[in-house]
Amino acid sequence: HIYQQDLFTRQIKQPFKQIFRELYLKIDDELNSAQSHRYDGYQIQPQKTQAVLKTRNWIASYYEGLQKVYYQENIIATIYAAVDWFTPADIEAPILEYVSFYDRKTFKDILIKDIPDIIFSEVMRDVDLAISIAHVGGVDPETSHSTIQMRKAILEFTLPLFKLNNVSLNDNFAIIKGNLADYSIHLGSGIVHQMAGAEIAISVVPSQHRGRLFLPFVDEDPKTTEIITKVLLFAKDNDIKDPFILNQIKVVK
Known part of the structure; x- marks a missing residue:
């Protein structure tokens, strides 16, 4: 560290x-x-x-x-x-x-x-x-404790690169204070929940369908990449355009 x-x-x-x-x-x-x-x-x-x-x-x-x-x-x-x-x-x-x-x-x-x-x-x-x-x-994927600690470390140093100050790491979760609502993302499973709300279902895009922006330099573990991508996505939830995701968010702010 x-x-x-x-x-x-x-x-x-x-x-x-x-x-x-x-x-x-x-x-x-x-x-x-x-x-x-x-x-x-x-x-x-x-x-x-x-x-x-x-x-x-x-x-x-x-x-x-x-x-x-x-x-x-x-x-x-x-x-x-x-x-x-x-x-x-x-x-x-x-x-x-x-x-x-x-x-x-x-x-x-x-x-x-x-x-x-x-x-x-x-x-x-x-x-x-x-x-x-x-x-x-x-x-519970939390069984792999070392992997979760590794993802925490990666997030700690990735977030400043994107100038994000609305994400905190608490136990096995990334806690996000978004513009529309607050969210939690489990660092083991990658499951997203709206705080005091329901799970937000997100379909992961296969690698062959990736756009031009992805993070191969952070870690080769696809689950780690998925979790970091979700954190970056919900940290700027006012930029989300996908109606499937927006329909699941209950705006509270």
Whole structure:
């Protein structure tokens, strides 16, 4: 947080992905194990999980689950869940069990304390991202705490770029004092509510139908982009032209 603020204050030009890179630290209980259990118990959708992690160089192995190979360091990271990644798993969504690391050549376990910090952080971020996007419907996406904290940090430094001072971050929500009404946006699910009112339904436009203005520099997570876009939209609600959205807003100001 301090480094991010310093970069903005001194106006040092760096790629946004580098500024907002999040570091996932090793937990003491993990150090002498080859497995991390910090994401145990989260239910995920197999097909969506595969789609999300495929863009980050993960592959689905029939016997070993989802794997990411670091060839230069000879490390294989594996996300294990009791699921066949090649079927829809319609009956019961699989539950994550652990993330493990082993040597690419000998296939022996590698203790987490011996995994390079950057590799460990990248793997944990990928798992966190998958949970945030591919959680099972009906389960609060808030389970992925680190992702929500990351989105908070991104918003803190994105809002000043757009000169917006009517947005505050409270717990897991962005609170917006609009010109027509006040709104809350959940930083996990992206659901929008009018304060003391109903949910405001918004259809997300697929990426291939984007206009010229979008924010690929902030984060490659599509859910993060969606949430930031919604915050910017409702922060200037007097500029909204879509009648479908306007009909849902009960003007109170």
